[in-house]
Amino acid sequence: GVWSTLSFSWISIDSCWIGEPEAAPDLSTRVLHRHSHRGVSFNLRGLTWEFRIELIQLFVIELTLHFINLQSIVYLQTLLSVTNGASAAGFTFLSANVALWLLRTHATYWVASIKAYMRTALTYAVHCVSLDLPAEASRGHSLTNLLLSDTAVAVDGLTAVVAAWRLPIEFLSALYLLWTNLTSGVIPCLLVVIILRCAALVLSFIDGTLRKAWQSSRDDRITLCEEAFSPPSCATLARLGWTRVWVQFILRSRETELRLLGKREWMRKIREGIDYAQPVIVQFVAVLLMVTTASVDPAAVVPTSLMLASVAAPVNQFTGVVLSLLECRSALQRLQSFCKAVPHPSSAEKTVYKRDPTFMGRVVAIGERDGSALTGSLLASSTDTVVARKSPRLLLGCGDTVRDNVLFGLRCDDVCLDKAMRLACLTGVPPTKKVDTLSMGQGARVCLARAYYRILCGSMRNAVLLLEEPCIFLDPGTSAMVVANMLELLEHSASIIVLTDHLELLSANLPAGALLVVGARSRIRRQKQSGSDVTASIGNAVEEKTPLQKRVPDSQSVAACVPLQAYSMFLGYVGYGYSCLIMLLIAGIMGSQQSLDVLLSRVTVGELALLWRYAVVLLAFLLCNFAAFHVEVTGGLRGAKKLFTEFVSELPRSVFFVDAVEASDNLSRLTSDVNVSDHTLTRTLGVLWGAVLYLFFKIVFMLITSESPVETMLVIVLVVLAFELMAARPFRPANRGAHRRAAAALTPVVAAAHGSFEIRDTVREYGATSWVTTQFLARAAESARWHLVEEACRCWLSLRLELIGFLLTAQVTLAKPIGDPILAGMLITAARAVSGIVQQLIHNCGDIERDFVSVQRLTQKPFCEQRSESGEQRDIYSADTIVLRKASVGYGESVVLRGVDLVVHANEKLALVGPSGAGKTTLLNSILGAAKVFSGSVVICGLSPDEATSRCLVQCVPHSPVIFRGSLRRNLDPEGCMVGSLLQESLRAVGLPERVCTNLDSDASDIVKTTADRLRVCLARVVLAREFGQLSIVLLDECAGVFSDEAAREFVGVCLRLFESQTVVMTTHRPFLTELFDRTVTIE
Incomplete structure (x- = not known):
């Protein structure tokens, strides 16, 4: 009693001021x-x-x-x-x-x-x-x-x-x-x-x-x-x-x-x-x-x-x-x-967009090139429009769960939320899951569910739903279900406009009376099966187990005291x-x-x-x-x-x-x-x-x-x-x-x-x-x-x-x-x-x-995943192969792939296919050393994934290209040790126009504006890495997704020609691209 009285411990420090901290909220x-x-x-x-x-x-x-x-x-x-x-x-x-x-x-x-x-x-x-x-x-x-x-x-x-x-x-x-x-x-x-x-x-x-x-x-x-x-x-x-x-x-x-x-x-x-x-x-x-x-x-x-x-x-x-x-x-x-x-908001009234009466109550398919200006016209008009963009755009920080990204600020209606997630084929994804752990396909379906919820909850009833390539990141089975579910969504929207070059997918899964094809060629190419490809299952993709409580970085923990060693x-x-x-x-x-x-x-x-x-x-x-x-x-x-x-x-x-x-x-x-x-x-x-x-x-x-x-x-x-x-x-x-x-x-x-x-x-x-x-x-x-x-x-x-x-x-x-x-x-x-x-x-x-x-x-060391070393002895198959033996890989405390057995030989060209969320990108990340190996072994060119990546033996062309600030030359050669002619040759080799190749000192963001051209710049970096390094493996992570079918076939063909002496592994959702590869492996 005397001690607490002398030390004033009977007064709480956190509440000693009237209005503080209660007034802070x-x-x-x-x-x-x-x-x-x-x-x-x-x-x-x-x-x-x-x-x-x-x-x-x-x-x-x-x-x-x-x-x-x-x-x-x-x-x-x-x-x-x-x-x-x-x-x-x-x-x-x-x-x-x-x-x-x-x-x-x-x-x-x-x-x-x-x-x-x-x-x-x-x-x-x-x-x-x-x-x-x-x-x-x-x-x-x-x-x-x-x-x-x-x-x-x-x-x-x-x-x-x-x-x-x-x-x-x-x-x-x-x-x-x-x-x-x-x-x-x-x-x-x-x-x-x-x-x-x-x-x-x-x-x-x-x-x-x-x-x-x-x-x-x-x-x-x-x-x-x-x-x-x-x-x-x-x-x-x-x-x-x-x-x-x-x-x-x-x-x-x-x-x-x-x-x-x-x-x-x-x-x-x-x-x-x-x-x-x-x-x-x-x-x-x-x-x-x-x-x-x-x-x-x-x-x-x-x-x-x-x-x-x-x-x-x-x-x-x-x-x-x-x-x-x-x-x-x-x-x-x-x-x-x-x-x-x-820009200051314009005071001009919005234009009135006249809709074709034949669009009402139907799914309208328009070629992506023909409908490229349609999105901007609809958004600038007075017509109620809900747009789902081609690339998944998920919100982090302000609301980083699936539920937050679907609701997007609207009042929660559990019935509409469940229905939107069901129509977007997200029934197996928990609403409380963090979006930064989703695969590319799951992220795309979350964006679809966000657009669907806006229609279903009545916020924009009878609006036009505009979907840009909704199935580009989805596997064929999931794509068919998403397209079939559009019929149920038509009951709540005026019409659904789909900008896509994959018209055969819509015609195969929608009744003829519900589908209207506008401005596209009447022929629909059917994909043929490749008899030379070998399809095999390499493991079981599992749903994420309930993750343990995520470890908080030490820098955010609250220590009771600072030891004398700190001084x-x-x-x-x-x-x-x-x-x-x-x-x-x-x-x-x-x-x-x-x-x-x-x-x-x-x-x-x-x-x-x-x-x-x-x-x-x-x-x-x-x-x-x-x-x-x-x-x-x-x-x-x-x-x-x-x-x-x-x-x-x-x-x-x-x-x-x-x-x-x-x-x-x-x-x-x-x-x-x-x-x-x-x-x-x-x-x-x-x-x-x-x-x-x-x-x-x-x-x-x-x-x-x-x-x-x-x-x-x-x-x-x-x-x-x-x-x-x-x-x-x-x-x-x-x-x-x-x-x-x-x-x-x-x-x-x-x-x-x-x-x-x-x-x-x-x-x-x-x-x-x-x-x-x-x-x-x-x-x-x-x-x-x-x-x-x-x-x-x-x-x-x-x-x-x-x-x-x-x-x-x-x-x-x-x-x-x-x-x-x-x-x-x-x-x-x-x-x-x-x-x-x-x-x-x-x-x-x-x-x-x-x-x-x-x-x-x-x-303190930067917070990063601590990977557990495999207890098994590495079995080196060859100096230039990818070997996964009973490997279980994932992120944090969650296992995405279990028991994977895969061998990729030197100079082999391999295509990875499978449903969205199956773990294709996770498999590539395990090769790069960016995923955690829980058990089994992953050996790349006779080395661990970390060692192989640090020696630049493995390169990857991502699905989302990254352009750094500064000139195009700095984006290709930051150290400034290459001659300009070599840089220009690499840009021409990947198919970039001459105006880009001859403007190496221009700002990269000004000269390379489209996503397709930026992907080609990323590919040119890998080409240069091949010239000046010991490049053995090239990974293509759904990098052809932004192209039309013809352009995608041409882009992948260029990649295979450029890296014919290297091992190439590509993930894709387009079956016709597998014809270009030696072998096809399916992740189930």
Whole structure:
């Protein structure tokens, strides 16, 4: 009972503030209530008006703090002028100080709440804009950087606007107080302050010139990380053997970033040194005046020093405000450029699309080429149209289950949901299954079910249902069932328009009266059976067993404590030599500063020898100051480079295994955690050791100069007890846990942003923008909530520290020596400094443990699947074969294929067929090393799949092509070691037109626009890998799906001719393509 009472454990940290965190879930409601879909304009004037209420609140809070601080200086001056010991002035002074600290404690949380609201609103606005961004306008914009960095900078700019309003008032009020107490001895001190402020301003402008270059380098590093470590581009780089090349690009960009960061940090450290040395230099001027003249009243030394500090404070903040406004302007320019890329909605009325009466109640089949313009015409008209695109477009992050992707924001009707999934042949897929685990065929059927549900639930009854190649990713059996189910769907829709070149599939499964063929050749080619092909079952495709609870990445777990080894690891990255040198230099700083205070108390008129000693100690103080800054920046940059390099170098080992959540976690580490670690490594050690040594020297000074050392020692012991029992002990786990949860909550925000950004066209077509943005806002508000909980912990810590400051200041004030106002003032300021430094020390300890979460996340290995090694001995069949012996493969804890036995001989051409979801792509992934082998063995060219892929013995042409930013040459030869003629030959060999082949230095996204041409570029990469490597196996993963029948036959024929000396394995749903292969294998 006594222990819990002393440690305040009876008050819960999570609920110690009224309205927190219970009020945090209302953040989404507040944002939705005040901000429309496109209601925020990204310019400083517009944002200032948008958040005017919040900014006025900040203005009032900070001005109130300033005026109470001025009043406490007045009380201190009154206290020191009293010569009869304790009086009413002393109690008034104590009351004013306690009120000031209490108000600051509350203001910290208020300010954090306001900034969290503004940042969440801006993040929501950016997300809304991203959903309206056309695909061709998305180049050059990093969504992660816009959401995480630019919105934060914009909020800082808004608070800088408030500072620009209040700084003149604070300066004039402090100057008025100084003017009323102005003497001839104060004027030189004021001039020194002005000179030092001008020097700091010049340094700020020098820093401003470096800011843009550093931001550009940082943005380049983030974009390269997004390319290298987010699916599906990461797998493409790994198959081509380019991941290490991209890592080198990232490290070069990082080196440039750190070089510019070092210059900026050095400029900042010099400014901090000027700020830190300014009181000491002003004190030296006062000593000079006291020794040479009698113009300085000893009783006014400390109050005048505080008045000068109050005058200098607004001037000190001016440079930071200017820099913040400049950074805000750059961020707002990027945000505004992002918004301007979105076309404004047209006010013109939609056209009326005249439907042919013969279409009503029928399935209308139109050739894909003839109906290519029909989709856009229907969507632009007033006709209710539901479209299911050719390529599966599934939503991740905002709603990543099958159920979410089918409902897509509509009210759930279980009957309609079951019927939609039955008509789309999804009865065997659980609605709660994650869509990132679906096969290509299952994903296509989920998109069909989404369109069907819109028709069945009455949201768009009697609408036109437009299907683009609905069966292109489905096996023949599933395709026949999907087509047959269209008859039942006709009862709820006006007509079904199918854009397809596979007319024979529709005619074979629909009655003649229900099918209308428009604009196509009357002949329907029937597929003939190939007698030479051998069809065999290689194993049983099984439904996924109930997966175990997915393992959460270690970086998202909440640890109970940070072990002492964490600090050792932290110091190891900075360097123990740097750490010891920083400690020695800071000890020199604190020792010389304390010597200056002692010399100040002994100053008398005419004592020039003391003045020379004072000047020597001041010089030592300045030298130690700037040497410590240099060592801290150098050691911090060394640690930041080492930490980042080690983490990025580990990532290529896990690129095959990242899904949407894990990729977002890696990206959040490479963006926000890298920024935090840079800040921690370059700034923490000096602040931490500075606080410890400053506290030590101040306590020693108080004990030496106090008339009651026993009392002072007793109070200091109470301070130490309060430090451990009342503040640090309960605060650290709570603050650390809040920050870890805040870091973990950032990953779903990034995943939701990227997931919805990738399928924004589908979101708009289905009218699901409001639902998607609301889901995203809920995740952003959850992230903001944990930041607020973290800030509440810090505020509660400050409340507990009020007792510490009150005890120290009361003891020194009530027991101050009589007749020595200089010593009395120094003791009181020392007591205030000790109470403040105890608070700062605990905050610093909390900050280092909080920020060390980011360092820990970068020291941990990237989250990836841990594959279990097969217990069976590898039986190498041949040096150039694929051998699977009783292999069970899958992902995570789910087995997709069991007991697979397959041997593919050297130079053999093999076609893999089977129903959708049977595991064809999983089998290819097992050959690539991208699937987990639970049992049995997989041997590729006598090696493990990992080893074969790392040696570039295996290449794959995916069904979804990936084009990287930059020129076409960079997409084919990122290292720049091939001649242009060879690159042009590879492009011509895969069938690309001459205009593409001769424009190698043009932007790839401009010159290669269609999916078919992008697939050919991917094929050209494999051709180049054959020329410069030991390519043995080529995998074609349904890469002919985007072509018509004739074009598909031609494309596959080109692939087989190009790789006639290699083993080729292709998955397909088109039976006629199997005629081109030596053997056909069916997965059942």
